[in-house]
């Protein structure tokens with residue numbers, strides 16, 4: 001049981017790292033600020049590469065989130081053990097998955113989203129990501145856990 | 149310069165005149181069908197064999213879209229770090245041999261040998277208006293949009309000029325002008341660098357039921373615009389007729405711009421001058437295909453999660469017994 005918890009944590013952390021990095025890579029900033037000049041980080045300025053990495057990381061994240069959710073359901077307990085900050089992060093991740101899913105749909109061929117909805121989706125997705133980063137930083141520093 | 153002004157003035161007159169003559173003619177009928185044919189994307193067909201390279205379309209494009217061109221404020225705010233390039237075309241508005249923020253259409257020259265005879269070909273080049281446009285889909289600010297009639301365009305009020313659309317465009321189409329746009333009101337030193345510009349397929353003319361200026365003004369009727377299925381059919385018939393070749397139907401997964409040429413495009417591609425703002429004519433794979441395939445895989449992700457959780461539950465309940 002302990003090991004699965006640890007594995008989950010590793011998968012979550014690695015996925016979060018790549019999904020955030022590739023997410024920021026959607027904006028043309030890594031080249032401007034020399035970050036993609038660092039050996040090994042050239043891919044951060046390649047938009048099609050970061051796009052694919054973002055999608056792959058999203059697939060892992062969605063699978064992981066659903067796995068944990070159903071694990072909770074099958075075990076029939078534990079919901080009351082989730083901490084306040086844990087709940088907050090869950091809401092943020094859910095929001096990221098929902099807004100992200102709409103963006104994936106938007107990118108499919110023959111899909112025309114209205115201009116305003118594209119802008120709102122972009123802003124919501126970025127804002128949720130920033131919030132998740134700050135809350136995650138806070139919980140890490142204060143050593144707050146997902147469950148008690 | 150004078151000759152250009154008078155030429156422009158002449159063209160302005162000729163476009164207006166063409167507009168009035170157009171009423172009740174085939175153009176008007178075509179325009180009318182364009183507005184009612186909402187669902188199917190509109191596609192333009194360019195018969196390269198007809199183009200005489202007169203550049204009327206180039207000037208017509210400039211004429212009707214002049215009000216959309218950038219009027220940058222100078223001096224430009226200092227941008228950091230120093231590698232951020234200033235791209236200023238405002239003093240080079242006369243450049244018409246490539247795409248610029250002030251020139252959304254240009255004529256490319258190629259020579260080729262057909263039946264042992266050397267021929268010169270001229271090719272009007274502009275945005276291809278891709279079926280699934282990477283420029284639109286991958287802009288992180290949502291500054292671009294694709295309309296249901298298949299055209300894609302940049303909203304100059306939202307664009308920050310990061311030039312991502314240029315990098316993801318297989319044809320190097322969108323071009324940047326520094327010193328204009330909303331980035332000036334945000335953090336001009338640290339983010340953004342102007343606004344990107346490209347052919348918007350005269351969206352505002354289409355909205356009024358008029359055809360794009362470059363199509364209307366062409367004395368040789370090089371371009372035809374119409375519903376996708378009709379135009380594809382026409383393109384193939386034309387290609388058969390001239391024993392020719394098609395470009396744009398499958399490039400980047402399909403575009404709304406179809407060229408028909410008597411010469412293979414591989415040959416034209418070797419002959420044309422290429423570079424910044426001078427698109428190639430090479431084959432282009434579907435740039436968004438990997439994303440589209442992964443999107444399908446994304447549907448399986450939740451099922452995999454449920455299956456894994458159930459598997460774990462099943463195993464542990466078995467162990468308990």
Ligand code: SF4
Pocket residue numbers: 275276277278281282283284300316317318319320321322346
């Ligand atoms: S040709 Fe380039 S600018 Fe035009 S729609 Fe395609 S990706 Fe966008």
Ligand code: SF4
Pocket residue numbers: 208209210213252253274346347348349350360361362363
């Ligand atoms: S469609 Fe309109 S904007 Fe595009 S090249 Fe032709 S005239 Fe210019």
